[in-house]
Amino acid sequence: MVLMRILIDTVARTLTTVDGAEERTFPLYGKAAFEVTSRQWLRIGWSLRYYHNFSWFGHPILQLPEDLLRLQEAIYQIRPDIVVETGVFHGGSLTFYASLFEALGHGRVIGIDREISPLAEKTIKSHCLASRIALVEGDSASEEVFSRVSAGIGPHEKVFVMLDSCHTRRHVARELELYSRLVTPGSYIVAADGVMRDLTDVPGGVPEWATDNPLEAAKDFLAGHPEFVEQRPAWLFHDGEIDENVTYWPGAWLKRQ
Secondary structure, three states, rough: OOOOOOEEEEEEEEEEEEOOOOEEEOOOHHHHHHHHHHHHHHHHHHHHHHHHHOEEOEEEEOOOOOHHHHHHHHHHHHHOOEEEEEEEEOOOOHHHHHHHHHHHOOOEEEEEEOOOHHHHHHHHOOOHHHEEEEEEEEEOOOOHHHHHHHHHHOOOOOOOEEEEEOOHHHHHHHHHHHHHHOOOOOOOEEEEEEHHHHHOOOOOOOOOHHHHHHHHHHHHHHHOOOOOEEOOOOOOOOOOOOOOOOOOOOEEEEEOO
């Protein structure tokens, strides 16, 4: 993350960035100012654990609300039969997918985690949407767990994959190599939380995140897999100048051609 000064003048209606000797001024109510302030808003919100304050169907869900809405748009357009998600926590994301599948009338989600607590397992299995959720305990980056997951997927089922467990570059790289095999043409594998690259200097951030993050793993993966491209799903509705997601998942949407 390159440090800079940001000066907001609500009287002159301008936003100015000062990066070393370079100074640039933008209209305060324009696209460039929105992108600069959004990036800082993401950093500040992460440091304050903003994304820890949401739930879905009664379960905590540690996601930025815009990311969830964009995910919903993608699921609606792709209509996968199965979502495979690494990282369970308390099951909020699993119930999110399950509720979408319930509304669509088909589909199920497979959640994978190294350790699923007895309380989380009991809560998920007793949920009203439990019939659409399967749990697999084990290291998502292992061949053994991948084999267990893939064995439960039919040869003609459409698969979408979400990677949201351990976020080190090495772990995500291993998950990408494994679970990309499941992704059907036209669907995605998403490497969440590349925002880590921008959090190295905020409270709670780590300097090593500048290169040790899911975004770098995604870039490495794309370099060796021409059958995938980095391409976020098109917005179903678009009005105005804004054309980029406000997201914790930059460069995360890897589409299979």
